[in-house]
Amino acid sequence: MFYAERAELLEGRLRQGWGFPGGDVRLGSDSYLNAWKVAGWPLDENEKSRSIGPMRRYSVLKRMLDIQRDDLIVIPRVSVEVDGDGDFFTIATVSNTYSFEVLDGFADFGHIIEVDPERLRSYRYDRDADTAELGSKLTGMYPYGRAVSRIGDGNGHLRAIVRKLA
Numbered sequence: 001m002f003y004a005e006r007a008e009l010l011e012g013r014l015r016q017g018w019g020f021p022g023g024d025v026r027l028g029s030d031s032y033l034n035a036w037k038v039a040g041w042p043l044d045e046n047e048k049s050r051s052i053g054p055m056r057r058y059s060v061l062k063r064m065l066d067i068q069r070d071d072l073i074v075i076p077r078v079s080v081e082v083d084g085d086g087d088f089f090t091i092a093t094v095s096n097t098y099s100f101e102v103l104d105g106f107a108d109f110g111h112i113i114e115v116d117p118e119r120l121r122s123y124r125y126d127r128d129a130d131t132a133e134l135g136s137k138l139t140g141m142y143p144y145g146r147a148v149s150r151i152g153d154g155n156g157h158l159r160a161i162v163r164k165l166a
Helices: 003-010 029-039 054-064 129-138 155-166
Strands: 013-016 072-076 086-098 110-117 119-126
Touching: 003 013, 013 119, 029 054, 054 086, 054 110, 072 155, 086 129, 129 155
Parallel strands: none
Antiparallel strands: 013 110, 072 086, 086 110, 086 119
């Protein structure tokens, strides 16, 4: 994890990239696309496509609007105890819903979910059977390894593991 992002997490702000000035997903897809262009990010030939480029980023990031207070978030490849060690994941408890403010000095990382810094829990992927199972879903081609994913209602077993570790 990028050092400034980790410092923000320790202060209770989970930040997500692709958050350049004007990129607040609450403003809608057209606004996001315009902000993308102003920021100078590269465009694909089919810039309105939901499968590539800025609209794919927008569709992933707008999932953050569904995150509610007291939800649990699993953050792959992040430790609150060891900086830069990708052998961990962290579970965070949401304390406030989506907000947007570009990280000072970076012109990015503006998407924010506030989390309770006292309730951050980091685990090695190989600590035990539960962490190994959850970790296997956070890496590789599994759907929960994306930048923002939701553990579906049909996966009660995985949700139970997250609640137990939180």
